[in-house]
Amino acid sequence: MNAADQPVTEADLHAYTDGLLADADRSRIEAWLRDNPEDAARIAEWQAQNAGIKAMFSGYEKSRPGDGDMIGKPPALSPSLKRLAAVAATVAIFAAGTLAGHYGPALFERPQLQLTAQETFPKEAQNAFLIYASEVRHPVEVFANEEAHLATWLGKRLAISNLKVPDLTSLNYHLVGGRLLPVDGKPGAMFMYENQTGERLTVLVGRNTANKTTSFRFASADNIETFYWIDGELGYAVTGEISREELRKVAEECYRQFPS
Amino acid sequence: MKPPAPETFEGQILALLPSLRRYSRSLTRSDSDGEDLLQDCVEKVLARRTQWRGLNLRGWVLTIMTNLYRNQRRTIVRGNLVDIDGAIDVAAPEESTDPLERSRLEDALNGLSEDHRAVLMLVVIEGYTYQEVADMLDIPLGTVMSRLSRARQQLAEHMKSDNVITLRRPK
Numbered sequence: 001m002n003a004a005d006q007p008v009t010e011a012d013l014h015a016y017t018d019g020l021l022a023d024a025d026r027s028r029i030e031a032w033l034r035d036n037p038e039d040a041a042r043i044a045e046w047q048a049q050n051a052g053i054k055a056m057f058s059g060y061e062k063s064r065p066g067d068g069d070m071i072g073k074p075p076a077l078s079p080s081l082k083r084l085a086a087v088a089a090t091v092a093i094f095a096a097g098t099l100a101g102h103y104g105p106a107l108f109e110r111p112q113l114q115l116t117a118q119e120t121f122p123k124e125a126q127n128a129f130l131i132y133a134s135e136v137r138h139p140v141e142v143f144a145n146e147e148a149h150l151a152t153w154l155g156k157r158l159a160i161s162n163l164k165v166p167d168l169t170s171l172n173y174h175l176v177g178g179r180l181l182p183v184d185g186k187p188g189a190m191f192m193y194e195n196q197t198g199e200r201l202t203v204l205v206g207r208n209t210a211n212k213t214t215s216f217r218f219a220s221a222d223n224i225e226t227f228y229w230i231d232g233e234l235g236y237a238v239t240g241e242i243s244r245e246e247l248r249k250v251a252e253e254c255y256r257q258f259p260s
Numbered sequence: 261m262k263p264p265a266p267e268t269f270e271g272q273i274l275a276l277l278p279s280l281r282r283y284s285r286s287l288t289r290s291d292s293d294g295e296d297l298l299q300d301c302v303e304k305v306l307a308r309r310t311q312w313r314g315l316n317l318r319g320w321v322l323t324i325m326t327n328l329y330r331n332q333r334r335t336i337v338r339g340n341l342v343d344i345d346g347a348i349d350v351a352a353p354e355e356s357t358d359p360l361e362r363s364r365l366e367d368a369l370n371g372l373s374e375d376h377r378a379v380l381m382l383v384v385i386e387g388y389t390y391q392e393v394a395d396m397l398d399i400p401l402g403t404v405m406s407r408l409s410r411a412r413q414q415l416a417e418h419m420k421s422d423n424v425i426t427l428r429r430p431k
Contacts, residue, residue, distance in 0.1 A: 011390075011405055014412075020389055046412050049419075052365045053286070053384050060294070061282040068263050070277070070302050071270045134331045136300050196311060197398070198304065198327040223375070241330060 008032045013039060017046040122219035122226045124183055125204045125237030128190050129224060132179070133200040140177030140192050150178045154189040158207060160234070166203060166257045168193050171249055173201065183207070183235070201240030201247070203254055208235040216251060218244070227251035231258070269309050272317055273302065279386075283322060286381040287329045289370050297332070301325040322386065323396045330374045368418035376411040379404055 008029060015021050016029045033040040132139050142150040147165055155163030157180055165175060173193035181190050183206030191203040208230050219226045225247050228237035236258060238251045264270035277298075284301065285294035305321050312320055369377065382393045390408070394401045 010409060014405065014408055015390070018383055045416050049365070049412060049415050050384050052361070053369070053380075056362060056365065057282050057286040057385055060285040061278045063278050064281075067274060067277050070299060071264060071274050071306070136304065136328075197323045198331070200331060223373070 008036075008039070013043055014046070017043055017050065120184060121204075121206065121208075121230075121235050121237055122217070122228050124188075124206070125202070125226050125228060125239045126219070126221055126224050128181060128204055129200075129202045129226075129239040132190065132192065133202060139200075140190075141179040143177040144175040146177075147175065154178060154180060154205075157187040158189055158205065158234075160205075160259075162259050163189070163205075164257060164259065165191055166254045168250060168253060171246075171253060172196065173250070176200070199240070199242060201238065201242065201250060203250075204235075204237040204239070205258075206235045206237075208233055216248075216255075220244075229255065231255075234258075269312075270306070273305060273321070276318055276321060277302075279318070280321060280325065283381065283386060284325060284329075286385045287326075287374075287377060297325065297329055300332070301328055304328065319388075319392070319396055322382070326378045326382070326397065329378065364419060365415070368415045371418055372411055372414060376407050376414070379407040380411040383408060 006028065012021070012025070012029055016026065021029065033043065142153065144150075151163050151165050155161065165178065168174070172195050174195075176192040176194050178189060178191040181188055183204060186207045188204060188206035190205075192200060193203070194200050216227055216229050219228065224239060224241050225244050226237050226239045227247055227250075228235065229251075230236075236254060238247060238254055240247050240250070264274060266272070266275065280301065281294065281298050284298040285291065288294040288297055301321065301324060304324055308324075372380070378397070379393055382388045382396065383390070388396070390404050391401060394404045397404070
């Protein structure tokens with residue numbers, strides 16, 4: 001079979017559009033397009049998109065007067081701090097929402113939804129991930145350089161005598177640090193990890209009053225995946241915006257390392 | 261302040277800044293968001309300089325920026341109003357572009373998910389091959405292809421659906 005007979009795939013059409021093909025392949029696609037007007041129209045559309053996108057952003061490729069300072073010392077008020085203010089505002093709205101939820105029934109006679117910890121736990125894990133994983137400067141309260149202190153402190157607050165901070169280096173995630181945060185109304189612990197390219201994930205540990213053991217469960221929302229399980233009096237959740245498969249490995253590694 | 265020597269790490273980052281600025285803007289919805297992302301990225305890159313393996317600095321920095329973008333976008337509620345930018349020495353759009361066409365394309369881009377937008381921009385703006393993008397983002401080649409395909413399809417649909425009202429200038 002010679003090259004001209006090879007079927008044209010959608011991947012070929014994309015590669016043609018993006019100028020990633022060798023001459024022989026280009027001619028093969030062009031011959032195909034003469035007989036396949038629908039594909040030709042698709043490519044014309046994609047090429048127009050490419051041209052529009054390039055025109056839109058090419059003007060930004062230039063230096064600015066402050067560029068040297070960016071490399072020098074960090075600015076007094078970094079963009080992350082500006083965002084911190086935005087997050088603080090969100091938390092305030094959350095708090096207002098909680099108050100309304102608390103006092104709401106008396107005012108509106110709205111039936112209160114009773115969720116068990118098992119249902120709220122993955123949601124809390126997702127929220128913690130959303131709020132803290134995006135923090136550039138203050139993702140945690142205690143950084144990894146004080147790991148021993150972190151374990152003792154959070155262990156004390158959660159009343160776990162031998163709380164261990166999971167070691168995920170075998171999966172190429174290193175510890176960023178941890179923080180105390182409320183989980184189901186009680187002190188809980190969050191550990192954050194990061195890989196070489198800055199992809200983050202969080203591990204949440206909380207007290208579980210129901211004292212009911214479950215298997216691994218899985219929750220997903222807006223591309224954010226959570227694995228969680230309840231082991232006696234403690235609930236665990238691993239959250240990240242990574243593939244389910246990769247996250248499962250993390251969850252299993254944590255399960256292995258946490259005291260049962 | 262004295263500019264860093266070109267052969268130093270700082271000097272190399274400084275030389276990359278214009279193209280990093282273009283990529284950060286291509287991921288974000290406004291000039292100020294683009295500059296914020298660029299600054300956060302540079303800060304992070306300088307803090308992690310010891311982790312760089314000495315090869316392909318640009319690819320390494322773009323990967324870090326892409327991940328920062330994905331981390332940060334999670335906190336921004338979708339469908340937010342687009343910032344109205346102050347006139348910081350503005351990158352003028354190409355003269356030939358129809359402003360209506362441009363704003364429709366911008367809307368369409370803002371409708372893409374972070375993952376789809378990043379793949380599209382790495383290919384179209386940065387000119388990486390599909391395999392290079394797969395390596396940079398640590399995802400399979402097939403995922404790159406499906407994200408690219410979905411992104412293009414979504415843009416096309418958005419551009420078509422907005423086509424109902426056609427404005428014409430009187431001759």
